[in-house]
Amino acid sequence: MSEQRVITDAVELLNKIEDLHPSDIAYSLKKIHSDNSATFFDTIKKIPEEFLGEVILELPEYLREDVYEELSIKQLTEAVDELDSDDATDIIQEIEGIDQNKAKEVFKGLEEEDQEEINWLKRYNQDEAGSYMQTELFSANIKESIQDSINRLKEGKEKDELENIHQVFIINDDKKLLASILLEDLIIFDFSKTYEEILNSHEENKFRPFVVQDKDDIDDVAKQFEKYDLSVVAVVGYQGMLMGRITSDDILDVIEENATEQMYQLAGVDDDFEHDDNLFTIAKKRGFWLFLNLGTAILASLVIGLFDETIQSYVALAILMPIVASMGGNAGTQTLAVMVRQMALGDIDFDNSKSAIKKEVVISLLNGLVFALVIGLIAWVWFDKALLGLVIAMSMIINLFSAGFFGASIPLLLKKFNIDPAIGSTVLLTTVTDIVGFFSFLMLAKVILL
Amino acid sequence: MSEQRVITDAVELLNKIEDLHPSDIAYSLKKIHSDNSATFFDTIKKIPEEFLGEVILELPEYLREDVYEELSIKQLTEAVDELDSDDATDIIQEIEGIDQNKAKEVFKGLEEEDQEEINWLKRYNQDEAGSYMQTELFSANIKESIQDSINRLKEGKEKDELENIHQVFIINDDKKLLASILLEDLIIFDFSKTYEEILNSHEENKFRPFVVQDKDDIDDVAKQFEKYDLSVVAVVGYQGMLMGRITSDDILDVIEENATEQMYQLAGVDDDFEHDDNLFTIAKKRGFWLFLNLGTAILASLVIGLFDETIQSYVALAILMPIVASMGGNAGTQTLAVMVRQMALGDIDFDNSKSAIKKEVVISLLNGLVFALVIGLIAWVWFDKALLGLVIAMSMIINLFSAGFFGASIPLLLKKFNIDPAIGSTVLLTTVTDIVGFFSFLMLAKVILL
Numbered sequence: 001m002s003e004q005r006v007i008t009d010a011v012e013l014l015n016k017i018e019d020l021h022p023s024d025i026a027y028s029l030k031k032i033h034s035d036n037s038a039t040f041f042d043t044i045k046k047i048p049e050e051f052l053g054e055v056i057l058e059l060p061e062y063l064r065e066d067v068y069e070e071l072s073i074k075q076l077t078e079a080v081d082e083l084d085s086d087d088a089t090d091i092i093q094e095i096e097g098i099d100q101n102k103a104k105e106v107f108k109g110l111e112e113e114d115q116e117e118i119n120w121l122k123r124y125n126q127d128e129a130g131s132y133m134q135t136e137l138f139s140a141n142i143k144e145s146i147q148d149s150i151n152r153l154k155e156g157k158e159k160d161e162l163e164n165i166h167q168v169f170i171i172n173d174d175k176k177l178l179a180s181i182l183l184e185d186l187i188i189f190d191f192s193k194t195y196e197e198i199l200n201s202h203e204e205n206k207f208r209p210f211v212v213q214d215k216d217d218i219d220d221v222a223k224q225f226e227k228y229d230l231s232v233v234a235v236v237g238y239q240g241m242l243m244g245r246i247t248s249d250d251i252l253d254v255i256e257e258n259a260t261e262q263m264y265q266l267a268g269v270d271d272d273f274e275h276d277d278n279l280f281t282i283a284k285k286r287g288f289w290l291f292l293n294l295g296t297a298i299l300a301s302l303v304i305g306l307f308d309e310t311i312q313s314y315v316a317l318a319i320l321m322p323i324v325a326s327m328g329g330n331a332g333t334q335t336l337a338v339m340v341r342q343m344a345l346g347d348i349d350f351d352n353s354k355s356a357i358k359k360e361v362v363i364s365l366l367n368g369l370v371f372a373l374v375i376g377l378i379a380w381v382w383f384d385k386a387l388l389g390l391v392i393a394m395s396m397i398i399n400l401f402s403a404g405f406f407g408a409s410i411p412l413l414l415k416k417f418n419i420d421p422a423i424g425s426t427v428l429l430t431t432v433t434d435i436v437g438f439f440s441f442l443m444l445a446k447v448i449l450l
Numbered sequence: 451m452s453e454q455r456v457i458t459d460a461v462e463l464l465n466k467i468e469d470l471h472p473s474d475i476a477y478s479l480k481k482i483h484s485d486n487s488a489t490f491f492d493t494i495k496k497i498p499e500e501f502l503g504e505v506i507l508e509l510p511e512y513l514r515e516d517v518y519e520e521l522s523i524k525q526l527t528e529a530v531d532e533l534d535s536d537d538a539t540d541i542i543q544e545i546e547g548i549d550q551n552k553a554k555e556v557f558k559g560l561e562e563e564d565q566e567e568i569n570w571l572k573r574y575n576q577d578e579a580g581s582y583m584q585t586e587l588f589s590a591n592i593k594e595s596i597q598d599s600i601n602r603l604k605e606g607k608e609k610d611e612l613e614n615i616h617q618v619f620i621i622n623d624d625k626k627l628l629a630s631i632l633l634e635d636l637i638i639f640d641f642s643k644t645y646e647e648i649l650n651s652h653e654e655n656k657f658r659p660f661v662v663q664d665k666d667d668i669d670d671v672a673k674q675f676e677k678y679d680l681s682v683v684a685v686v687g688y689q690g691m692l693m694g695r696i697t698s699d700d701i702l703d704v705i706e707e708n709a710t711e712q713m714y715q716l717a718g719v720d721d722d723f724e725h726d727d728n729l730f731t732i733a734k735k736r737g738f739w740l741f742l743n744l745g746t747a748i749l750a751s752l753v754i755g756l757f758d759e760t761i762q763s764y765v766a767l768a769i770l771m772p773i774v775a776s777m778g779g780n781a782g783t784q785t786l787a788v789m790v791r792q793m794a795l796g797d798i799d800f801d802n803s804k805s806a807i808k809k810e811v812v813i814s815l816l817n818g819l820v821f822a823l824v825i826g827l828i829a830w831v832w833f834d835k836a837l838l839g840l841v842i843a844m845s846m847i848i849n850l851f852s853a854g855f856f857g858a859s860i861p862l863l864l865k866k867f868n869i870d871p872a873i874g875s876t877v878l879l880t881t882v883t884d885i886v887g888f889f890s891f892l893m894l895a896k897v898i899l900l
Binding site for chain 1: 468469471473480481484510588600603604607612613614615616632633634635636637638655675676677678679680681697698699701702703705706709710712713714716717718719724729730732733736737739740741743744746747748750751754755758761762765766768769770771772773775776777780781783784786787788791795797801802809812813816817820821824825828880884888
């Protein structure tokens with residue numbers, strides 16, 4: 001189980017397909033594609049419809065799009081028909097992105113009930129819990145007997161409509177969610193009892209369901225999964241009506257995406273555009289960030305410009321100048337990464353912000369002292385001038401101090417103004433460390449050396 | 451449910467404690483601590499033992515350590531006694547980290563069976579699947595009837611020994627794992643049947659368990675959870691013996707930690723040492739990275755030193771010099787973040803590495819052309835010298851090209867040598883962009899301007 005099961009022979013893959021997980025099939029197909037895309041396309045056309053949808057979902061985006069173009073409307077319809085509502089909606093929307101009419105045709109081919117569910121799910125924004133929920137779930141009316149509901153579960157499973165079931169959601173006649181009973185509890189109850197009897201014979205909190213609103217931000221939902229160690233939450237809408245459920249496997253993806261987004265933001269990359277086919281679009285997005293950085297760099301140059309005579313009369317300054325700025329930038333980046341991440345994970349908030357800033361300043365200052373000594377000696381020996389060593393040492397301390405202080409304060413400050421700390425922190429920080437770095441070094445040089 | 455439930459009044463908190471989730475209790479205690487640590491400590495001492503352990507686990511590390519010191523051996527023993535084997539082991543090991551003898555005393559107070567389990571789990575390294583598994587699970591001998599096993603489940607749940615049960619693991623007399631039946635399947639079977647009858651009446655694959663080895667790397671286990679959308683895996687040891695299980699909530703934490711680690715590595719921070727109480731230790735770890743960066747910076751200075759006369763005779767070069775290097779550094783960081791993350795998520799591997807490099811080079815080059823134009827004009831106007839504009843424009847193109855190329859190649863190269871691409875990529879890249887940036891700019895200036 002541990003190692004990836006790859007089958008690069010198309011015929012063998014199709015023969016073994018029933019024993020393979022869609023994810024493994026997709027991985028093998030990816031390999032086949034990188035060898036020969038023609039083989040890839042007629043292999044995927046031969047995949048039985050009951051697996052096809054799941055396999056498509058596991059393919060990387062660039063292959064999915066080709067597949068939507070290659071597969072017939074009939075094949076796509078059959079594939080989508082086999083999927084849970086949330087996955088079906090995703091595929092329909094992806095096809096829309098490529099070929100409006102084809103998407104319409106596929107949609108028309110689905111059963112009316114599925115069409116309604118898809119239309120419903122399409123109304124949610126990407127970041128709303130509703131767009132992550134699946135409407136297929138196991139629910140029972142409070143008046144119903146356990147045995148009757150289990151018979152329905154049996155039918156649902158035989159028709160492959162229900163899978164990955166962890167609990168039964170108890171609702172009233174208005175579909176309002178009242179309770180959630182885990183299968184591990186349900187299985188030990190007397191099946192002849194009604195749910196009402198069960199609920200009345202236990203204390204109220206025992207079966208209190210974990211609930212999110214369909215309009216809740218999916219990131220908050222993910223936080224709840226982590227906080228409460230959940231494997232499923234119920235999604236309710238207007239007046240607590242049960243609409244669907246979100247399972248932990250969807251949340252794993254959300255957490256991965258958020259981490260990616262954050263890492264990208266710190267580096268000045270916008271995840272939403274990175275997957276665009278048009279490289280100009282990606283370049284434009286990244287260019288915006290580089291443009292801000294150009295501004296920073298020019299500011300730094302203006303600072304240097306203030307000291308052109310100083311540099312002219314003492315060119316060693318030009319040679320050493322970048323060291324202080326770069327050390328400040330790196331120390332600041334360390335602090336920034338820690339702050340942004342800890343804030344995102346909730347370990348640093350406004351309650352303990354003071355101690356966090358203090359901690360970062362101390363760490364940064366400790367290194368400032370060490371590297372002041374090191375670079376001071378190097379500069380002294382290199383240019384055989386003790387005072388030059390003193391100058392660079394002093395400015396190193398000043399800049400690493402400000403790197404720690406601003407690296408810790410900037411993200412907190414941005415959050416105070418409800419700006420995502422990961423966005424913009426870096427460019428603001430480098431502005432500070434560049435300017436402080438060059439100015440302190442050259443100013444000290446002007447005063448002490450000349 | 452959506453918003454955090456905070457109770458900052460100690461008395462009220464203790465009254466409501468039965469209705470609160472340990473995570474909410476811990477969050478409230480954290481708030482109480484930030485107001486008044488004395489209140490915090492005597493509140494936590496008053497928490498009933500059946501909740502105490504869970505609450506401690508939800509506290510931030512810096513509070514947990516204080517709690518271990520404050521609470522009596524008796525209280526700690528009772529708290530640990532209530533926990534699952536994996537959590538119990540974690541707490542025992544944390545106490546050991548603070549007070550060996552206290553840990554011994556607490557350990558002695560536990561039932562022999564728990565002691566054995568803890569001793570067993572302690573043998574696993576932090577990164578092995580075994581250290582994440584809990585030994586409490588619902589298993590049944592293949593000869594057993596479903597009804598008998600469900601009766602045992604009932605007892606186990608009444609004794610609070612079993613919770614969060616998703617399936618029954620079927621074993622033979624040697625404890626070898628044979629199958630895993632989800633409760634959603636089990637509940638619809640005829641309970642009078644034995645598991646053997648059930649297994650024989652279904653095709654072999656239906657109940658094939660998802661299995662990992664106890665020594666497997668937990669990161670690989672996490673990858674499997676994502677690949678196969680799992681909520682539980684069985685952990686087996688020697689000869690496929692069932693040892694325990696890992697649930698999705700543990701994997702959520704693993705994924706968060708990995709993302710944090712990666713983000714930190716890119717910024718030159720070592721997560722393992724960030725939580726150390728001793729700021730000198732943290733500073734030392736971060737200092738190592740800064741030391742490498744100092745080397746880079748000095749290399750850059752040496753490059754600049756080659757052109758000291760050029761700079762002396764034309765000081766504008768010193769003023770503009772940092773712009774090219776900084777733009778290259780930022781463009782390279784963008785590429786690096788994308789590559790490292792996509793490689794970690796498995797979207798970029800050696801199969802499609804060529805196209806990935808090409809993509810990054812094109813994007814970087816596109817921006818190179820744009821910013822060459824921009825900075826070229828600025829430099830021309832600023833210093834009223836067209837050739838200076840030409841020089842900086844050309845070197846901008848050269849440096850952003852190499853930023854894209856090396857930003858994409860370095861992580862792939864590191865991976866070829868089995869080095870984690872996130873580690874060291876940044877320092878290697880900045881070395882390149884600094885040197886290429888300064889050298890191309892000053893060399894071109896020397897040739898064209900003088």
